[in-house]
Amino acid sequence: MIALLLRDLRLAVRAGGGFGLGLAFFLIVTVLVPFGVGPEGGTLARIAPGILWVGALLACLLSLDRIFALDFEDGSLDLLATAPIPLEAVVTMKAAAHWLTTGLPLVIAAPLFGVLLHLPGAGFFWLTVSLALGTPALSVIGTFGAALTVGLKRGGLLLSLLVLPLYVPTLIFGAETVRRGTAGLETGPPLLLLAGITAASVALLPFASAAAIRVNLR
C-alpha cells in the first residue's frame, strides 16, 4: 500500500507541476478577486475567509480527473484491481496521494495568500487548522467523483458537476470556522462538524469509490 502512495508521489514529482499546478491556480484566484471586488482592505478582509476556502476547493477540483484517468488509460487500474491489496485500500492511497500533492501545499500556502487578502491576524491560525482538517475530505470526496467518471471520455466537467454539491457541507463548516475565528467568536462547533465530515468521509467513501471503480472496469 505504501508502495502505491510512494509511486503516485514520485509520478507527481516527475511529471513536473504535480505539486505546483493546484497552488498556481489558488494564487490566480486570490489575485483575481481584488481586481473584481476592488482594493479596499475592509471589504477584502471581510470576504477573505470565504475566498480562500473557495479558492482551495477549486484548486482541489482542478486535479481530480487525473486521480484515476492515467491509470485507467495505461491499464494500471486493471492490474491494481487484480492485485492482492483490496481496491478500497488502492482508492484510499490514491486519495492520500492527491491530498499530499494538492491539499497539503494549499494548507501550507494559504496563510501567505491570506496576507494578500488582508485576512485579520486572528484568522491565520483558524485558516490553517480548518484547511488542514477539511482538505482531506475534499480529496476523498473528489476521489469518489473521479471513480464514478473514470471510464468516460470527457468526464472533467461532469466530475465538477457531481462533486461540487458534495463539497457544500465541507465548505460551509470550513469557511464558517475561519469567519468565526477572525471575529473572535467560538470556533468549536463548526470545527468539530468539519472534523466529523472528514472522519466519516475518510472512513466510508472509499467503499463507494471502490464499488464505482469495479463497475467501471467491467
Added chain:
Amino acid sequence: MNPADPTVPDPTVPDLPATGLTVTGLTVTGLTVSRGGIPVLEGIGFTLAPGRALVLRGPNGIGKTTLLRTLAGLQPPLAGAVSVPAEAIAYSGHADGLKATLTVAENLGFWAAIHGTGGPGAALEAMNLAALRDRPAGALSAGQKRRLGLARLLVSGRPVWMLDEPTVSLDAASVGLFERAVRAHLAGGGSALIATHVELGIAGAEVLDLAPFKARPPAAGGRGHPFDEAFA
C-alpha cells in the same frame, strides 16, 4: 509426446524468483461471459492442469479478452464456475500498466512490492532487461515495453497466468525470451492461458478454439433471461 519434457527445467533459463506457488489446476465449467450485458461466449468448459499451457484461438471480437478479464475477476460471469479464486491469477492485458516517467526497475519494483514478492532483480534478468534497469520506461522501444510488462507476471508470484496477445510488437528474439519465461513458469508448476494468433514454441500446449462457444442470439421472447424477458 514432445521430447522436451515440460517438467524438466531448461538449463538455459535463469532461476526465477522462488514463488512458493500453490500447485493447482484451473477448471472452468459452463462459463458464460458477457460484454455490455450481452452474452458473447457461453458454456465454456476446460481444464488446465498444473504445468500446462492452453492457447485460446478464435477470430477477433469473439470474446477472448472478455473471457480472460472474467477469469481474472475484473467482471462477473453470467453463469458458470471457475475453480481457482481470482487471487491465483496474474492477468496481462493489452496495456502493460507502465509509467513513462518511472525507470524500468521502479516500474517493476512497484509491482513486486504490491504483490509482496522480493525485488525485481531476477525478473529483469529473465526478460533480459537488466541493462535497461535505470532507463525511464517512456524511452523503451515497443518490444522492450512489452517485455517489461511480461516481467511483471514473474514478480506477481501467482500460479495461473492469463495472457492477452502477449507477443504483440515482440521481435523473434523477444518471443524466444517470452517462450522461455513461460516454459520456466510451467516447469515450476504454474499454468498459463494464452490468447494469441501466433504459434508459440511451448511444449505440450493445448489449443482451445472458442468458435463453438459463441453465444447464440436468444430466440424471440428471450428465454436466456426469463425474468427480464421484455428486454429480449
Added chain:
Amino acid sequence: MSIWEYANPKRFMQSSARVLPWVTGLAALALLGGLAWGFFLTPDDYRQGSTVKIIYLHVPSAMLAINGWGMMLVASLIWLIRRHHVSALAARAAAPVGMTMTLIALFTGAIWGQPMWGTWWEWDPRLTSFLILFLFYLGYIALWEAIDNPDTAADLTSVLCLVGSVFAVLSRYAVNFWNQGLHQGASLSVDAQENVADVFWYPLLTCIAGFVLLFVALVLIRTRTEIRARRLQALEARERMA
C-alpha cells in the same frame, strides 16, 4: 404472489397500462379541482393578501421535490440489492420529474418571496437547500446521460444517489447552521396548532394529492418509455449478433 413479480418488465408493462389511465384521470381531477378551489373559493390571507394562494403550487411541488429523491433512493437500493431493471429505470424516470418539481418550488418560492420579503432570492436555508437539491438532480441526470452501458449507468447512478442522499441531508443541516433564515415554519405538521387554517388546509390537501398522482403518472409513463427503449436496444443487439 410476491410484490417482486411487478419487477418483471412484461408484468410491469401490463399492470401499468391498466393503472395509468386512472392515475392520470384522478391526477387531472384532483389538480384542477384543488387549484380552482384554492384560487377562487378561499379568502385572501389577512396579512399576505392573495399572494398566499401560491401555496397551492409551492408546498406540493416542494414536497415532491424531496420525496422524488427519496423514491429514487429506494429504487436505487432495490436495483443494487435485487438487480431488478425496472427499478433502476424507474429511478432514472423519476429524476427529471423531481428536478422539475424542485424548479417549480424554487420559482414559486421566488414569486412568493418577492412581495413578502422584498427580494426574489434570499440565501435562506430552505431556499439554499433546494438549490443544492437541484444540483444533485442535475448531476444524477448528467451521469445517466454520460454512460452508454445501461447496467453500468444504473450501478453508478445508484451509488451516486446513495452517497448524494447522505450529503444532501448533511447540506440541509449545514445551511441551517450557516444562516438562520426568513422562511416561515412548516405549513404542514402533525401538530395541528402549527398548521395553516382549515379553510386553506383542505384545498391544499387536494392539491397535494393531485401533485402526488401527477408525479406517479409521469414516472409511470417515463418508466414505460425507458423499458421500451431498453427493449429496442436489446432487439438491435440481437440483430447485430444474428
